[in-house]
Amino acid sequence: MYYDQSQVTTAFKIYAALSTQGxxxxxxxxxxxADDSVRGLVEQFAKEVDCTVIPAGDQLILVPLALASPYHVSNETLKNRYLTSRALNADIYLMYVAIIVLLGEFYDSYQTANPTRDFLPMNEWLSSLNQRLLAIKELDGEELEKVERDQEYNWKLIIEKWDALDDLKETAKSQDGRTISRLAFLNQTKRFLLDQDLIRDIGEDQVQLTEKTHIIVQRYYMEVEHNRNILEFMYQLELPKE
Structure with missing residues (x-):
């Protein structure tokens, strides 16, 4: 296909902004x-680095689609920038589960493609995550081992990490950033989501999803096979009675 110089230049400028700023x-x-050729070139550039480009509100965003993408946030970056110096892979897995639960609270346990609430208090996020992990913890040992083999996901390690977090100070009026507690862990996860422009802090310990997140969830998140298997497993379990 023939592209004139102005189309190539325009597409490259757009991609350059996406690649440096996201x-x-x-x-x-x-x-x-406005221009199919420009759009096609930008998408082709993004595809070369395992990403896709999506319009969100009044901007374009670059979304990594594979772990191999240079724009995917690495485990080391998560550990060094958002978690503690003693963080292990288990902390990252737990962070991923916490994000699954947060999104599930907005999307009615993934039963709808449209959000069913506008904001989420941190204490509700904490309670819901605890309930989901308790439901997994109550599974028969052999059944859980089979799930782990099928999903290649270490649920036992995640539950052990959650149980090990000190929750004695969660009702304190002020949280020390160094406190290894469940709420402190969610605040670390929240900071990552804020930096990625996936949530907004609207005050009073409440967060809301951004337009970027809504589009990612609706178009990609629930369609990725690995994500879908984990979602089906987590949300088919009966929650323990309080």
């Missing part, structure tokens, strides 16, 4: 939508 502004969005 987003491109309203003017880039306008150019991307």
């Amino acid at each position: 987003t491109a502004d309203r003017e880039a969005l306008r150019l991307y939508l």
